[in-house]
Amino acid sequence: MLHWPLYITFLGLLLLLLLPSRAGAGAARIVALAVSLAGLLVGLMAALRFDPHAGMVTLVNAQWIQWPAFRFHLAADGITVVMVLLTGIAAVAGVLFSWNIEHRTREYFAFYLTLIGAVYGVFLSVDLFLLFVFYELAIVPKYFLIALWGSTRKTYGAMKLALYSFVGSAMVLIALLATYVMSGITAPSTNASAGAIASFNLLDLARHSFPHDFQLWAFPLMFVGFAILGGLWPFHSWAPTGHVAAPTAASMLLAGVIMKLGAYGALRVAMTLFPAGLIHWQMPLAWLAVIGIVYGALAALVQNDFKFVIGYSSVSHMGFVMLGLMTLTTVGLHGAILQMFSHGIIAGLLFGVVGRMVYDRAHTRELDALEGLKLARALPFAAFTFVVAGAASMGLPGFSGFVAELQVIIGAWKAFPAMTLVVGAGIIIGVAYTWRALHKAFFSDHNSSPPHHDALPPITWPEKAGAILLMLCTLAVGLYPRILLDWIIPALDSPLFAGLQKVIGP
């Protein structure tokens, strides 16, 4: 049942396209909200019934293409459950935060639902061809969402994002094809025809041990290909410009789930298939992750555009995910997956406040200009939300960011203590930039221009609903992280990760 959100989303897309054109914007909104809510609720129900100790559970496995032998194979383990839930939450919040889209509403939600459907598809696929199809399918709607409904340098940001994504998937594609061919010919039962052995099924490929010298080049190719979308420094530069140019809901999705696609692919495919390559490249990649943490935080510290602050903070937080993966310790991996969820929620919240609540009302994102507006008094709910989101983003105890980043740091401390000191500096800078943005935007005493409260329309119910949903999620995970860890921990012990298990420490 966990795969139903995928079907629901694409059926919803079809319904949206078939709406008569006189139905107007309201109908499109309601369809989009209903579809994403249905996806979330069905996903949640399936998640509650899901047995995390069952390992990889096949949901559907149907013949698709006879030769080359590709199957429509969807399966789930605990990590999938977490990611599907994240996608559902982000989708609902995104629809709520785009309630004010009046320009070509139906097309907007059509692209939006395509994107959500593709994301569900990536998380649920275990046939790597299918996974790749969904992975690439996600590129085009992103482009149009930004180019059509975006702001600041939108065509530039959209094209940059599309090309970066496409380059990343090209790298993944080369590595995937090579993997397929390697697995086909070196399989033990060489008496059958090559077609019968070669497989794109992750479960089969994970059992196969690839030659060492092959892993040495295939692993970095595939890992970096995925990690480009995950915002790995120095391939991150699409992220700030893309986030800033995107409309609010697209920023929320980009930071919330699209970047997770990259991290998920890096873990699920690259690290699972090529443990030997992973060991070899562990240190360089870990350093890239640490540089990303510090660089992203430093860059966020000096931005004057409010959205760029959040954009660079995403790079910094995704650095924690990458670092957690590279620690190769159990606790670090748990932290990385938790951080994927946590950052998805928090980034959605931050972009919601900045892009929708503030920018759509004040029509400026310059921190200097916002200083004079006294937003804390004009928009108390926005200020409250940002305080919560900022606290979660800084990693204050009680919020999801704390548990996740703590685990990553414990893992990093075990693996490379010296590096952890640098990460500590990154965290302190993280506090500084969040504090700076919070102060300048909402609580400044600066009195350069006369305050004009009444000019700002009040926060509407969809925004409140979306913000409350996201805040509840980050609090729940922060206070009781086991609701997610109970899914994550058994998943990493499953036989799928057997190759990975051999190389990771406690």
Next chain:
Amino acid sequence: MNEVDFIGVFKVLLPEAVLTITALLVLMLDFTAGQDHPLANRMRMAGFMTALGCVAAVGVIWGFPPVAVSNVPLIEINAHIQHYKIALLIITLAVALLAIETDFTTHVGEYFALLLFATIGFLLLVSANNLLLLFIALELASLSLYLLTALDKQRPQSAEAGLKYFLFGGMAAACLLFGLSIFYGVSGHFYSADVGQHLPRGPLPVDPLMAVAMVLVLGGFAFKIAVVPFHLWAPDAYQGAPAPSAAVVASGSKVASFIALFGLVFAAMGPLGGNAHWSQFAAGWKPLLALMAALSMVWGNLAALIQNNVRRLLAYSAIAHSGYAVLAILTQQQAALAYYVITYSLAIVGAFGVIAIVERASGGAELAHFNGLARRSPLLAGALMIFLLSLAGIPPLAGFFGKFYIFLEALRDGPTRAGQPTMGLLYMVVLAIVMSTVSLYYYLQVLKRTHTTEPDKNAAPLPLTLGTWVTALLAAAVILLGCFPDWLLKWFR
């Protein structure tokens, strides 16, 4: 050879006969009854008759499969070839329907008759199993295409395109014929399979004459499929020709030439293959094809980046796509080649269908003429998006699976060393994938115009016409074949 079975010949050539009769009927009706009618009616009559002829020919292929035909000289027939013919007929059918709405010429009968003659050439080309019929079929198709290109007499560009196409084509035909005659002279046979068996074996340059003949033949075909460095005619021909003619040049002609080239190199020139695998290069047609494919992918994609005219852009992208298709030839997998060129043809015919409609409504095919197409005709803009994204290789469209399959077969090609595949064509695959990321940029440039730019103030919405529906059907085919590649692949396994 035994007694020739003339009934068998007739059975085998039935689809071609149907097309010939249709062509003559179209000519006759247009010259007699048609002269009193307005142009639009003549177009409609001739176009629908052409379409009907194609449907009838498909029906004949399906309805009367030539079972147990033997002793038919010159013509090869098997299930694959029948399926190629069906695909070619469907392409011509779509082109004919798209041509109905055009109004560039008053020579209606001639136009559709030439279209049918070209199609007959394509059908014969895919079923020729000997050097002679191969050449004649190629010339039948080419001569018809030259005329189709130049038939828009009001525009000098059309004449220029036709002349360029003809001059280059004439040279290429001469080269091809010379090369084929050398093969005939050396081997003493003119059936492709016999030629292959009687050529001197061994590494090239076993005989300089063989090298000369091989280069001449490849050059002749390289012109037809427009690969670098024999591509110079393509951008001008695509730009100057009437839109339906450009669609045929880009689709049916490509499919037939690629299939014929595939048959020729493996049957007649098999011993001269050489090796195109990395670090095992050996002289022959394989490295030559690999070189031309690499040049085409690089040059086609890079040159397309700076085009302002959508037709020229598609021409350069077509050059790049020929590069991918040549890579498919190197893999020896006919199914990969067939799937790729057929789905490519559907997309390019559809794209030219959209271009034809936009040109009639806005007066040109510059990028600016496509501004705001999504507001003027959502269906047309949606179809164009499907075609261009398919050409760019975005799943789940047909172009994606086509490329994926070619790359897969290219990597599988070759021997294993110590139990591991050598992946000798990896360098070609990497180049192809890198260049296809470049291609996304220029396709998105067009889609940016259609979907994000606002239309001009005075631009009216476009009406739903026959052409719109044909392009919509083609778009549906591109999506469906992309989601279910088996529907087409099973024809060629």
